[in-house]
Amino acid sequence: MKKSKAFWVYLALALVIYAVVQVMTANEMIDLYYQNMLITICINIMLAVSLHIVIGITGQFSIGHAGFMAVGAYVSAICTMKLGLPFIVGIIMAGVVAAIAGLLVGVPSLRLKGDYLAIATLGFAEIIRITFLNIDYVGGAAGMVVNHMTTWTYAFLGVLITILVISNFTNSRHGRSCLAIREDEIAADAMGINTTYYKVVAFVIGSLFAGVAGALYAHNFYIIQPTAFNFLKSFEILIYVVLGGLGSLSGSVIAAIFLTTVSQYLQAFPETRMIIYSVVLILVMLYRPTGLMGTKELKDVFRLKKRGGSEA
Amino acid sequence: MSNPLVKLENVGIQFGGLKAVQNVNMYINKGELVGLIGPNGAGKTTTFNMLTGVYTPTEGDITFEGKSIKGLKPYQVTKRGISRTFQNIRLFKDLTVLDNVKIANHHLAKHSILSSVLRLPSHFKGEGKMEKESIEFLKIFGLDVYKDELAKNLPYGMQRRLEIARALAAGPKLLLLDEPAAGMNPQETQDLMDLIALIRKEFDLTILLIEHDMSLVMGICERIYVLDHGQLIAEGTPEEIRNNPKVIEAYLGEEVKN
Ligand SMILES: Nc1ncnc2c1ncn2[C@@H]1O[C@H](COP(=O)(O)OP(=O)(O)OP(=O)(O)O)[C@@H](O)[C@H]1O
Numbered sequence: 001m002k003k004s005k006a007f008w009v010y011l012a013l014a015l016v017i018y019a020v021v022q023v024m025t026a027n028e029m030i031d032l033y034y035q036n037m038l039i040t041i042c043i044n045i046m047l048a049v050s051l052h053i054v055i056g057i058t059g060q061f062s063i064g065h066a067g068f069m070a071v072g073a074y075v076s077a078i079c080t081m082k083l084g085l086p087f088i089v090g091i092i093m094a095g096v097v098a099a100i101a102g103l104l105v106g107v108p109s110l111r112l113k114g115d116y117l118a119i120a121t122l123g124f125a126e127i128i129r130i131t132f133l134n135i136d137y138v139g140g141a142a143g144m145v146v147n148h149m150t151t152w153t154y155a156f157l158g159v160l161i162t163i164l165v166i167s168n169f170t171n172s173r174h175g176r177s178c179l180a181i182r183e184d185e186i187a188a189d190a191m192g193i194n195t196t197y198y199k200v201v202a203f204v205i206g207s208l209f210a211g212v213a214g215a216l217y218a219h220n221f222y223i224i225q226p227t228a229f230n231f232l233k234s235f236e237i238l239i240y241v242v243l244g245g246l247g248s249l250s251g252s253v254i255a256a257i258f259l260t261t262v263s264q265y266l267q268a269f270p271e272t273r274m275i276i277y278s279v280v281l282i283l284v285m286l287y288r289p290t291g292l293m294g295t296k297e298l299k300d301v302f303r304l305k306k307r308g309g310s311e312a
Numbered sequence: 313m314s315n316p317l318v319k320l321e322n323v324g325i326q327f328g329g330l331k332a333v334q335n336v337n338m339y340i341n342k343g344e345l346v347g348l349i350g351p352n353g354a355g356k357t358t359t360f361n362m363l364t365g366v367y368t369p370t371e372g373d374i375t376f377e378g379k380s381i382k383g384l385k386p387y388q389v390t391k392r393g394i395s396r397t398f399q400n401i402r403l404f405k406d407l408t409v410l411d412n413v414k415i416a417n418h419h420l421a422k423h424s425i426l427s428s429v430l431r432l433p434s435h436f437k438g439e440g441k442m443e444k445e446s447i448e449f450l451k452i453f454g455l456d457v458y459k460d461e462l463a464k465n466l467p468y469g470m471q472r473r474l475e476i477a478r479a480l481a482a483g484p485k486l487l488l489l490d491e492p493a494a495g496m497n498p499q500e501t502q503d504l505m506d507l508i509a510l511i512r513k514e515f516d517l518t519i520l521l522i523e524h525d526m527s528l529v530m531g532i533c534e535r536i537y538v539l540d541h542g543q544l545i546a547e548g549t550p551e552e553i554r555n556n557p558k559v560i561e562a563y564l565g566e567e568v569k570n
């Protein structure tokens with residue numbers, strides 16, 4: 001059972017990271033700036049991995065992911081700020097409502113292929129954003145004031161659960177069905193896979209975790225505004241997935257960590273940030289067109305190294 | 313005489329103005345190995361596509377085990393018990409050989425998405441069974457040594473075999489093989505034909521085989537249908553087909569053109 005061994009190694013590693021950050025925070029070794037940065041990294045990992053299941057695993061080119069994040073952000077903010085519900089209820093509601101939105105968008109649009117699907121999902125995300133922009137109940141363009149409630153623990157658990165659910169899904173007959181769709185939809189259909197069903201399932205799971213990420217995002221700053229969920233945000237998430245390597249979960253995690261860190265340091269120079277982003281993307285497309293990791297996972301890389309070593 | 317396993321009644325399909333197949337009447341009894349031959353563009357693959365739900369016939373009806381399958385989606389047809397291989401190999405190229413077979417086995421497993429996400433016992437039981445069965449299928453085709461190889465890295469002949477292994481893993485009663493020996497050398501072809509005979513017995517299969525190699529079809533099929541320009545021009549035993557003037561003409565015509 002090699003797989004479960006890798007699983008325990010990862011879990012142990014994750015818990016160590018969690019404990020170290022937690023202890024350092026308690027001892028004031030990590031200031032608010034870095035705490036915030038760590039939480040942002042977690043949120044972006046969740047966004048990347050939740051899009052990875054749609055694009056990397058199922059091969060459906062959806063580029064409106066920020067739309068589902070927006071749904072989660074606003075739904076959770078309404079729960080906590082307007083209805084006075086506990087944060088955890090807000091998070092769950094964010095996931096549920098974003099999943100329902102994913103279902104409603106996915107059923108008609110996943111019949112479309114390639115460019116058409118991309119346009120439809122992008123259009124949906126814009127509609128969501130403009131809807132929130134025009135609802136006074138949630139503050140319109142001025143935005144909605146939200147209390148700071150997202151802690152390192154919430155963010156860490158969010159990432160852990162997202163990765164666990166999505167990798168468990170992927171490594172099962174259900175995930176393989178999605179991979180089959182990515183590889184060859186006609187053959188998948190001919191082998192007995194209900195392709196529409198699995199495309200929608202992947203889309204709904206992706207939307208759910210984007211919604212949860214949105215909830216954590218909303219409660220990490222003091223205000224949410226519709227502009228935070230515009231198409232640039234969708235592209236940013238898309239870049240994590242493409243840069244990491246379509247089909248590689250660890251790739252999208254690594255890309256999310258890397259790009260979030262870079263862009264945090266460049267926050268003061270937004271133009272430079274976009275230039276660096278573009279340069280990185282162009283370099284990757286030139287020298288590693290399949291992304292940093294291709295379709296490989298971290299554990300494959302290590303296994304290959306080990307094998308190579310013993311042969312040498 | 314019991315009812316045939318599959319029956320095509322006046323089946324036809326039109327693409328725009330082109331009648332690719334018309335007025336096809338065919339039946340296949342349970343356990344038969346039937347050949348479908350004809351010159352290039354005769355409509356053989358199109359007939360497969362209609363049998364498997366890729367295309368819906370614009371005329372006529374197709375029944376399988378006495379029930380119409382016309383209008384079903386391909387995956388629904390597969391669940392009823394018809395599976396196929398593709399003339400132009402369509403493997404899941406970037407997945408492993410084992411995963412290719414497991415994917416076909418998917419619809420026979422029961423464990424739910426929730427059980428997989430939560431790693432419940434039913435997930436491990438279901439996945440374990442799939443793994444075991446898939447390896448059995450690979451063994452039959454001598455592919456088990458390649459199980460962790462990506463499908464695209466297999467030699468050509470092995471890819472053709474994997475196509476059949478995958479189709480078999482979908483648990484068919486009727487297996488449709490679209491030129492399974494295309495591009496193989498005589499030895500590989502002979503091995504493949506022996507294998508087809510073997511799985512037919514082992515899995516109690518009914519087989520419809522498209523093949524260009526006449527001697528091969530004549531050698532293993534009990535009955536043969538001949539298509540030309542979208543219409544059936546002959547039906548009978550290999551002996552009858554060999555001496556049928558219409559068939560000779562259809563094939564000679566092709567040779568003259570070539
Ligand atoms: N989707 C489609 N749209 C338009 N025409 C089609 C379509 N599919 C098949 N045809 C046409 O139908 C005819 C029969 O094609 P088919 O592929 O069934 O031939 P075949 O007997 O399998 O030939 P081959 O031996 O070359 O494989 C051809 O003229 C082909 O161009």
Ligand SMILES: [Mg+2]
Nearest residue numbers: 356357358399
């Ligand atoms: Mg053909």
